[in-house]
Amino acid sequence: MKIAIIGSGHVGLVTGAGFADMGNEVICLDHDTQKIKLLTRGKIPFYEPGLSELVQKNSEKGRLHFTTYMKEAVQFSQVLFLCVGTPPKDDGEADLSAIENVARSIGRNLTEYRLIVEKSTVPVETGAQLYKMIARSTRKKITFDVASNAEFLKEGSAVHDFYNPDRIVLGVETPRAKQLLLKIYKPFKVPILVTDVRSAEMIKHASNSFLAMKISYINLISQMCEKVGADIGKVAEGMGGDRRIGKAFLNAGIGFGGSCFPKDLAAFIKIGEKLNVPCNLLKEIAEINKFQKIHFVSKVEKALKKLKGKTLGVLGLAFKPDTDDIRNAPAVDILEQLRDRGAKIKAYDPCATAAAKNILKGIRFARNPYEACLGADAALILTEWREFRDLNLKKLKRSLKRAIIVDGRNIYDPQTMKENGFHYYSIGR
Ligand code: UDX
Numbered sequence: 542m543k544i545a546i547i548g549s550g551h552v553g554l555v556t557g558a559g560f561a562d563m564g565n566e567v568i569c570l571d572h573d574t575q576k577i578k579l580l581t582r583g584k585i586p587f588y589e590p591g592l593s594e595l596v597q598k599n600s601e602k603g604r605l606h607f608t609t610y611m612k613e614a615v616q617f618s619q620v621l622f623l624c625v626g627t628p629p630k631d632d633g634e635a636d637l638s639a640i641e642n643v644a645r646s647i648g649r650n651l652t653e654y655r656l657i658v659e660k661s662t663v664p665v666e667t668g669a670q671l672y673k674m675i676a677r678s679t680r681k682k683i684t685f686d687v688a689s690n691a692e693f694l695k696e697g698s699a700v701h702d703f704y705n706p707d708r709i710v711l712g713v714e715t716p717r718a719k720q721l722l723l724k725i726y727k728p729f730k731v732p733i734l735v736t737d738v739r740s741a742e743m744i745k746h747a748s749n750s751f752l753a754m755k756i757s758y759i760n761l762i763s764q765m766c767e768k769v770g771a772d773i774g775k776v777a778e779g780m781g782g783d784r785r786i787g788k789a790f791l792n793a794g795i796g797f798g799g800s801c802f803p804k805d806l807a808a809f810i811k812i813g814e815k816l817n818v819p820c821n822l823l824k825e826i827a828e829i830n831k832f833q834k835i836h837f838v839s840k841v842e843k844a845l846k847k848l849k850g851k852t853l854g855v856l857g858l859a860f861k862p863d864t865d866d867i868r869n870a871p872a873v874d875i876l877e878q879l880r881d882r883g884a885k886i887k888a889y890d891p892c893a894t895a896a897a898k899n900i901l902k903g904i905r906f907a908r909n910p911y912e913a914c915l916g917a918d919a920a921l922i923l924t925e926w927r928e929f930r931d932l933n934l935k936k937l938k939r940s941l942k943r944a945i946i947v948d949g950r951n952i953y954d955p956q957t958m959k960e961n962g963f964h965y966y967s968i969g970r
Contacts, residue, residue, distance in 0.1 A: 542566070542725055545618035547643050549576060549607070551699065551800070551866075552660060552692045553624030554585070555592060559703040561599035563728050568606045570614045580607045588865040588892050591700035611643070615650040620721055622660045622690070623671075633807030635664050644671050648678025651685060656721050658688045659738075662745050662805055664812050668712065668738035686718040689738045691745035696799065697863030709733045712741020746812065749805040750823055755790040756797045757829035763793035763969025764836070773969025774951065793969045795923060795949035796833035798860035798869040803827070834871050837968075838878045841947050844966050845918055849883030854907075854914030854941065857924025857950075858890035858897045865892040871949070872923035873901060880904055889913035891926055911940045919945035925952050934961045 542565045546557035549571035561567040571577050576586050583597045599605035608614055614621065625639040640663065647657060657675065659668055672687045679685075689712030694702035709726050711733060713719040719735060726733060736744075763773040773793045781788030797803070806827055813820035845851050860870035867873055870893075876886055886904040890897065894906050907913035910932055914920045920941060922929055930952050938944050938961065946958065948967040958965035 542620065542721075543618045544568075544725070545570060545614040545621040547611075547614065547621055547623050547647075548625035548639070548661070549573075549580065550624060550626060551587065551589065551696060552694065553622070554580075554596070555589065555694060555699040555703050556622060556624060556660060556692065558592060558595040558599055558605060559700070560725070561602075561605040562595055564604070565725070566604055566606075566617075567599075568608055568614050568617045570608050570611065572609060574609055577607045577609050589699050590697065590863055595700060611646040612650045615647055615655065616652070618655070620656045620658060620725065621647060622658045624660045624692075627661050627663055627804075627808075629804045629807050632811065634811040635662075635804070635808040637663065637667065637670075640667065640671065641674060644674040645678045648675040649680070651675070651679050651683045654684050654686075654717075656686045656688060656718050658690050658722070659742070660690055660692050662691065662749070662801065662808075663689075663742060664808060665739050665742040665746070668714075668742060686713070686715050687738065688713045688718045688722060689741035689745075690722060691741060691748075693745075693748065696866055697861060706731055710741050710744050711735045712738035714738055746805055746809045749802055750809045750826070752790050753797055753802045753806050753830070754822070754826050756792075756794075756802075757826040757833075759791045759793045760796065760833045760968075761829050766969040771969075776969075793951065794833070794925075795837045795871040795875060795968070796830040798871045799866065800868045803830075803869045834874050834878070837871075837875055837947070837949050838882075840966055841879065841884075841919065841921060842882075844945055844947055844964065848879060850885070851883075851918040852885045852887070852916060852942070853879060854910075854917035854920045855886055855888035855904075856890075856910050856913060856920060856922045856929050857926055858888055858901075859893035859924050859926075862924055862926045863892075865896055867893050867896045867900070870924075873897070875921075875923060875949075876901060876904060887913045887915075887917065890924065891928055893924075911936055914940040916940075916942050918943050919947055922946065922948040922950050922952060925950035934958075934963075938962060 544560050544565050544567045546553045546569040549569040557567045557569040585593045627635045630636045668687050711722045766773045777791040780786050781791050810820045810823045842848050858872045880903050887907050889907040889910050945964045951967045
């Protein structure tokens, strides 16, 4: 199958390279000429394990191409996947201007039947609007279809997730669209749910909001555990043992971040409000998430008695491990609060330092965990990178001025830390 990917960001690039690897011919488009130049040279503009190899392999085999021209993408492909960004506006509503721009551009370049598939997370009913926008932009009457095929891949394991989805959701309105998408997804031996476009759009927002709810729920319970001396790890294990609840996404911490959950939740609330459906439950998910970061800052303050003038060695900036992404990273918010309250910060992240330097002002950066903690009054753990789990605790203790660790990700066993002579504070334990 000949496929075009419109928007070569995280989702677009993984999807494009993945489809190419399955034997399709793929062209990835982006309006950013620098990015396309980089990709043409086999270089990836962000960190995602395994992606660079996948792009290089499929480019060399001649199955993966890059362009900045919509005309080329539309002519080349039978199916176009829209993977452009849908960032939040100030009020949380999804900004669909990129989708609208590509819709018009596709419409202007349509000369024969094409299937246009939304992969970006969009509010329910965007498919219907997309159809109208494309139809208005075509020069003459041309048949085309709009479908929805939400992407559920996670940053840091995106390549693995592409090949191993739990399920595939196809929202279609015509047999032709259904047949084309089923052909593309034939090699995947996983359940495929075929539904209408509106339901498919709803599935994506409802799924991400539900996962965010699980995280806020466990974070709320972690607050209670702290008050009564219960252990959130055990509580989550006990809850997750019930198959109706499930073990995943019950790790208490400093809250969820990234480019998806905060934005999708805000957009889902806006959708509910527009539809006159009370969304207090969804709003509370965001509130708990905000509180979790404030709570962590108080925890650091309590451990150190006061923040002003104290030096903090910070381990982790990315919103989660195995990514250099710091968009909506809890670490950024927390470090800004600590800095504004007079703490001196030296931070280390295995991948995200370059990105953090652009937005985090007034803090210093280190080249390794021990350097970040050298002479510090406390070490803070803000991202659960493997590297931090494997630290040499004796060396860490020698680097620190005071043996205090405030762990926002519960990566250590409290008893082990005690035995190693640390004052160790974590979440919900
Ligand atoms: C998410 C969805 O999982 C994915 O299906 C969707 O398509 C895109 O958004 P991603 O943002 O890459 O993926 O990260 P994810 O692994 O879901 O984690 C999101 C945030 O939740 C991170 O900040 C993570 O630290 C936090 N989290 C996750 C917790 O705090 N506790 C958990 O138990 C799980």
